[in-house]
Amino acid sequence: MRGLEHPSRWPERLGRPSVARPRSGSPLVWFHAVSLGEGMAALPVVRHCARLHPGLPILLTTTTLSAFEVIKDMLPDVVVYQFAPLDCPDAIESFIGYWKPSLILLMESELWPNLIMSAAEKGIAVALLNARMSLKSFNRWSVPLGLPLVSLMLSKLSLVIPLSTTQAVRFQLLHTPPYKIHFAGDLKYAVGDVEVREKELNTIKDLQRQFNDRPIWMAASIHRGEEEVILRVHGELIKAYPSLLLILVPRHPQDIKNVSLVC
Known part of the structure; x- marks a missing residue:
């Protein structure tokens, strides 16, 4: 109603695909970024992945319309672009069930409980790249009621690459297993194009x-x-x-x- 969704592609937000999955039955890597900034940060990694594995199907999702308008014309031909599903059980199950990703790479602060828990149940590895958590989010999740839930969610991640030591400490204080936290710097500059x-x-x-x-x-x-x-x-x-x-x-x-x- 506020004009923030694509006028014809909004069903994708409910987990309904608008294009066919490439190479049905083969492995597929899913990159997800919420908005334009996160999407631009993901682009070098997406391009690098496409160069290293020419035949590998790659799916990129974002949430915002502004990201779609800019990024859709900047992707390699092998990359499929879709709007991300809402983090509700039906949409997530429909989306994952159709695309069947072998690996999910989330950008920055995209911690969605239904997505992460559903992927873990299906044995799909989930990594958080350029991981960051605002102080506001950290304080909200540190309360006694929320800590067990967020700790369970973070324990399901296979890899966390924080942007800084401060970010790493926040993830550890929320009980992310330390052996899953590795530093790689800002990935926007790690694989330059x-x-x-x-x-x-x-x-x-x-x-x-x-x-x-x-x-x-x-x-x-x-x-x-x-x-x-x-x-x-x-x-x-x-x-x-x-x-x-x-x-x-x-x-x-x-x-x-x-x-x-x-x-």
Whole structure:
């Protein structure tokens, strides 16, 4: 109703596939990222996996429409893109039952109890990459009522790769088995794609040339209301840099109209 779901592909959120599973009966790796940031972090790993295993079917899911609009055209041909199922038993069972993944790789903070427990029951390995947990989530899950449940869920993970020592400590305090926690740094930089990075750099240079090499700064992935703060900051900056150009990029595309009204 709020325009946050794809108008025709919303059944995928209920675990109903919109495309056929490639190579039925063969192993399949499922990558899941919630939004654009997590999806972009997953891309280098997805591409690397596709290069190492050319014939391996790969499934990538995200939750948000904004991630879909950007990432769908950046994937190797072997990767199937679907919207992630809601974390309710029927949707999860339908989704896993159809795609039959051999391995599930979750990005950052995507800890979904029904998904993880269902995968464990079926003997499917689940790893959490670029693992992070906010202090708010940690405090909420540390309460006596929630700790046994989250500890059970985390014990079902096969691998946790935290972003930092602080993140690793939080997972350990929630009883993640220490032998399952391994450091690998930020995976966004672990398997670089030189061609993609050069393309992104050339895009920035083209943008600068388009605006006659004016100094540019960007406020990206901003939420509704933050544009007012950014504009006040820009008002101060142009006093020192009169030709400074601001590029505003809302987190949700539907907020563009709201930003244009403020501007």
